[in-house]
Amino acid sequence: MSAVKLPARPSAKKSAGTKGPSTKAETSPKTSARTSGGGRPPIFLVDVAALRSRTRRRRLVIASLLLLVGAFFGAALVQAQLVQTQAEVDRIQIELNRLENDLALLDRQVVEASSPEVIVERARRLGMVRAVRPVYLVATRPVAP
Numbered sequence: 001m002s003a004v005k006l007p008a009r010p011s012a013k014k015s016a017g018t019k020g021p022s023t024k025a026e027t028s029p030k031t032s033a034r035t036s037g038g039g040r041p042p043i044f045l046v047d048v049a050a051l052r053s054r055t056r057r058r059r060l061v062i063a064s065l066l067l068l069v070g071a072f073f074g075a076a077l078v079q080a081q082l083v084q085t086q087a088e089v090d091r092i093q094i095e096l097n098r099l100e101n102d103l104a105l106l107d108r109q110v111v112e113a114s115s116p117e118v119i120v121e122r123a124r125r126l127g128m129v130r131a132v133r134p135v136y137l138v139a140t141r142p143v144a145p
Contacts, residue, residue, distance in 0.1 A: 112118060
């Protein structure tokens with residue numbers, strides 16, 4: 001709260017060179033406060049405009065701090081989501097590399113299995129024999145689709 005304290009009435013202090021009658025009100029500040037107001041506390045004036053301005057400023061500071069804290073939490077959540085997504089991407093990339101290696105191995109096995117030497121060897125194991133005189137068929141008319 002903004003409060004302005006009014007200055008107390010100056011009490012007449014007795015100087016060393018001053019002569020004259022002195023009263024208790026002039027020499028004792030405690031007594032002067034009691035005699036002037038009957039034991040009341042000093043009067044304060046409240047500057048309402050300054051109070052409102054300070055209240056607005058406090059609200060602005062609090063709102064700014066809340067916004068800043070919210071932004072930090074938001075950034076932390078986004079960062080956590082990015083880390084989680086990156087871990088998933090890494091896992092999928094490792095799986096893709098493994099599958100590509102398996103595909104390359106299978107392609108090599110297909111190429112090896114389809115070579116003429118391997119085909120002849122497999123046919124021999126199945127009991128097939130080479131023809132002594134091969135017979136070739138000649139098409140006399142074109143085959144219609």
